[in-house]
Amino acid sequence: MTHADNITARELALYAVNSADIYRQITDPVCHNLAKHKSRGVFDSVLAMRSWERIAHMAAQAYSRDHLHNDVAWKDIFPPSVRCIAAEVIRDHYASYVEELTA
Numbered sequence: 001m002t003h004a005d006n007i008t009a010r011e012l013a014l015y016a017v018n019s020a021d022i023y024r025q026i027t028d029p030v031c032h033n034l035a036k037h038k039s040r041g042v043f044d045s046v047l048a049m050r051s052w053e054r055i056a057h058m059a060a061q062a063y064s065r066d067h068l069h070n071d072v073a074w075k076d077i078f079p080p081s082v083r084c085i086a087a088e089v090i091r092d093h094y095a096s097y098v099e100e101l102t103a
Helices: 003-018 020-040 045-067 080-102
Strands: none
Touching: 003 020, 003 045, 003 080, 020 045, 020 080, 045 080
């Protein structure tokens, strides 16, 4: 990972965390679903990470629509390695919220 990739991932994570549409459509349902799995005792961190990666994926597409020109592919700006780092940042940001929902 380069320093530029880390900065890009951080930017994507900040966009995902601060976007009301992404929160309402994707993040909040994912948090509730993960809390449900934790409370049932069937939580799988690998599958949970796929959910966070889906949020990063959707955020990358939304960021591209909002801020980039049509001639730039969002997949080139946010390759899978960057989206994975962003997913980890998003996961860490919402960890306490998921625990709160579990209780």
